[in-house]
Amino acid sequence: MTFNKTLTPREKFESAVKHLLKPTSLETEKAKSYAALFNGIKSNLRKFYLPDDKIYEVINETYLRGIKLIESGQEIENPGAWIRVTSFNVIREMSRKREKEQLWDSNLIEQKIAPEYSHSLSSANSEDENLKLLELALQKLEPQDSQLIVLRHIEGLSWQQVVNHLASQGEYLTEASARQRGNRSLKRLRKIFFELKKHN
Incomplete structure (x- = not known):
């Protein structure tokens, strides 16, 4: 037994x-x-x-x-x-950890947000300050705008991959629509970034 x-x-x-x-x-x-x-x-x-x-x-x-x-x-x-x-x-x-690491390593500020400030971003203090402003600016965006920027410019996905990712979440866009929305989101981010920088 x-x-x-x-x-x-x-x-x-x-x-x-x-x-x-x-x-x-x-x-x-x-x-x-x-x-x-x-x-x-x-x-x-x-x-x-x-x-x-x-x-x-x-x-x-x-x-x-x-x-x-x-x-x-x-x-x-x-x-x-x-x-x-x-x-x-x-x-x-x-x-999230990977996104933060990629944000540190990315050239998003220099290439997309503030290319005219690229010469002043070389010091560690400047990089740290601008990174904090960028993170804050992303948080102030609408979630849909922030997600597009993270997927396209931080994670480095192609627009087709962005569209596929959004579709997996139940949001369906054409590649052209996603690109247009992404460009508008980037403009909003740039505006918020400079407003924060001006008052910092």
């Missing part, structure tokens, strides 16, 4: 993560469930234009957060659902 061992909350969660990484060792239905979860994480990476090979970094960070939560005394009732939500949050945070 055999008895099923009752897993501790930590063992239950660790088992879910292990099966997520090696789903073939499970029964058919569970294997399909974890394969779908794995593919869902990969799909979310693509939505945020992050490479597929980041998936193990995402799963590792999700695992660490789960262990920390369990060690704090909380229990994860449904590991699969928790992993799905938490992994999405991890991916979103990674995307």
Whole structure:
């Protein structure tokens, strides 16, 4: 006579993560469930234009957060659902971090916003000041305008890729319309940037 061992909350969660990484060792239905979860994480990476090979970094960070939560005394009732939500949050945070890094590295201010100020942007202090103004200006834009600028000029997507991204969010534009809106958004950003600079 055999008895099923009752897993501790930590063992239950660790088992879910292990099966997520090696789903073939499970029964058919569970294997399909974890394969779908794995593919869902990969799909979310693509939505945020992050490479597929980041998936193990995402799963590792999700695992660490789960262990920390369990060690704090909380229990994860449904590991699969928790992993799905938490992994999405991890991916979103990674995307924001990448955008900020790209913003630091981009030539958006020099090339698009204030080319006439390019000679004064060489010092670290000037770069830091202008970056803060640019970030503030982006925040003051309408979300749709800000998104277009981030996708096109910071993430470096082509206009066709921008259109595809917007379509995945339920907003349908032609490439020409997206380009026109993007140009108008850039003009608004430039106006806000100079207003902030004038009062800074």
